[in-house]
Amino acid sequence: MMNEHQIDLLKLLGGLTAVLVLASLAGRLLKRKLSPDGTNTVIENLNDRVNAWWVMIILMGGALLFGRLGAILLFGFASFAALREFVTLTDTRRGDHWALASAFFIVLPVQYYLVYIDWYGLYSILVPVYAFLLMPIISAVRGDTDHFLVRVAEVQWALMICVFCVSHVPALLTLQIPGYEGRNLLxxxxxxxxxxxxxxxxxxxxxxxxxxxxxxxxxxxxxxxxFIGGALSATLVGAALFWMTPFTPFQAGLLSFVIVLMGFFGGLVMSAIKRDRGVKDWGHLIAGHGGFIDRLDSVIFSAPIFFHLVRYWWSLT
Amino acid sequence: MSFLARLAAGAITLFARFITAVRAVWDGIEPVPRQRIYFANHVSHGDFILLWAVLPPRLREQTRPVAGADYWLKSSIRRFIGRDVFNAVLIDRDRKTRADDPIKQMADALDGGASLIIFPEGTRNETDNPLLPFKSGIFHLAKQRPDIDLVPVWIANLNRVMPKGEFVPIPLICTVTFGAPLRVESDETKDVFVKRARDALLSTSETVEGNA
Known part of the structure; x- marks a missing residue:
């Protein structure tokens, strides 16, 4: 027996699939017309993106249909892959080995476990308070003081961006919104x-x-x-999706606008880091999209803000 | 390969991919099933595993790493991994005790149709220098089988994944870059060729993007 939220989710997936089918067909057509030998880079890139989208929709839909555990595992893995990309580009060294090992194998799993058991009081401060104080201690006792502040800051930033922020996506499941029970996956x-x-x-x-x-x-x-065209049309898309949220169309549009702004500027911040490090993409995991962080950067910046706005105005907890 | 060895090979490559998301960059050659001698920089015991993992399955089956018998015969687990899983050509690095000539062992493996993975530095590089001086083995091997391409392969970042003395690996993205092949010229002396091969590997390392 399907729950109401699963039906809504399937509706949404159906809609997205339709969009992707159209995009795939358009991509084929463009390729046949303009790039039969695969030399037009814009069209090749477009088709790569559409293909990667298929994979993402399938993964995402599959995980969400499995409920909370599926979402935790999916975003936990995304955090892992993002952290792996981020740390690759930092100047960390031998002396940070144990700090990094605990970031990957202790902080990350604990953060997602806390989200899973819905311990808001701890998962909202684990990285900004406990990791913030303990990581530099671990690095300091190793005794390498070269570029110490830079290295410690890099590890903390990596954790905030890749673990703390990303974990606020599955944390949406813990909100208790009257009249919206059991539908938080949406x-x-x-x-x-x-x-x-x-x-x-x-x-x-x-x-x-x-x-x-x-x-x-x-x-x-x-x-x-x-930016203006994309932001306004994405706001409209968000407003049109109000039926799957606890919001009115106006509220859904307003929240979408905030999400879109944060996403855009988040993308700029992450680009600045890439420039600083002299790379074009964070990784090469997804053809046409670069790495995981290239795909996640806008979610990273918007998820915690969206979470707290909804928590403050709509949630009981 | 036995079922157990296959299973172990799968598990080892899966783990290597999980930790390093390793990616091949085919910069000077194509991944086609041709007999080759891959020569790579050596920073950890995981080097040949990464190189092996990025080869397409058909190439992988015919590629054998050349490794020190002293390390890979020390325990039964190592013996299983070295001999059964990776089908390594195990050579005795100690001149005084060895019974077999390593160059002959490698040439025999090539004659058997295998491609080889060799580490011409002879030992793991634990210095800050990107590459140790090469031993002369690569020259003698090239002289013995002059019709086989020698391909420089740069393995980037693995030294940061597991620095010497640590036992917990840090997940970091590694790349394996294959450079343009070279062969020994008929009139080339040992010193000239060894330097040329080392320079080729160093220039392969420079094509790697980022701070790797």
Whole structure:
């Protein structure tokens, strides 16, 4: 017997599948017309992206249909992969070995376990308080003081970004919203769909109308036209998804707007880090998308804000 | 390969991928089933596992690492991994005690159709220097079988995953870069060739992106 939320989830997945089928067909057509020998990089990249989307939708849908445990495992693995990419680009060294080992094998699993058992009081301070104080202690006792502040800051940032922020996506499941019991998985779907459609729509608007670069130093492909078109249309997408949320259409639109803004600026911050490190992508895990963080960056910045806004105004806890 | 060895090979490569998300960069050659001698930098016992893991299955089956018998025969687990799982060509590194000539062992393996993975530094590099001086073995092997391509392979980042003396690996992304192949010239002297091979490996390392 299907729950109500599973039916809504299937509706959403059905809609996304339809969009992807259209995108795949359009991609095939464009390829046949403009890039029969696979030399047009824009079209090849587009098709790679669409293919990666299929994988993501299937993974995401599968995990969410499994409920809380599925979501915890999926985002826990995403955190792991993101942390692996992040730490690769840092200047950490021998002296940080134990600090890093505990970041990967203690802090990360404990954070997700705390989210799983819904211990809000601890999972909201585990990284910002306990890890923040304990990691530098571990590095300090190893005695290597070279670039100490930089290394300690890098480990803390890696944990905040890749573990703390990402874990706020499955943490949405712990909110208790009157009249919305048992349907919290749809909040995750809402957040992810709004963030990702904003990314896609900014890309599309930018390719169609993009003229004025918004931050040429950071991200040469981002344009004012792409940003405004993408942000507004993604806000509309979010408002149109109000039926799966506890929000009114207006509230859903407003929250989507905040999500989209945080996502956009999050993308800029993560680009700044990549520039600083001299790389174009965080990794190569997903063809056409770069690494995990390249796909997650906007979710990373919007998830905790979305979580706390909803928690403050809608949740009982 | 026995079922148990296959299972172990699968588990070892899966673990290596989990920790390092290792990725191959085919910069100077294509991953085609041709007989080759891969020569790589050596920072840890995991080196040949990463190189082996990124080879397509058909190439993997015919590729044998060359490793020190002193290390890989020490315990029954190591013997199982070295001999049964990776089918290593085990050579005795000690000149005084050895019965077999390592160059002949390697040439025999090549004659049997295998590709080889060798580490011309001869030992693990635990210095800050990117690459130790090469031993002359690579020259003698190349002279013995001059028609086989020698392919420089740079394994990046593995030294940060597991520095010497640590036993918990840190997950970090590693790359394995394959450079342009070389062969020994008929009139080339030992010193000239060894330097050329070492330079080729160093220049392969420079194509790796980032701070690796």
């Amino acid at each position: 909040l995750i779907a809402f957040l992810v769909v709004v963030v990702q459609s904003s990314d896609v729509l900014q890309y599309v608007w930018g390719k169609m109308l993009g003229r004025t670069k918004i931050a040429p130093k950071l991200s040469p492909s981002k344009t004012v036209e792409g």
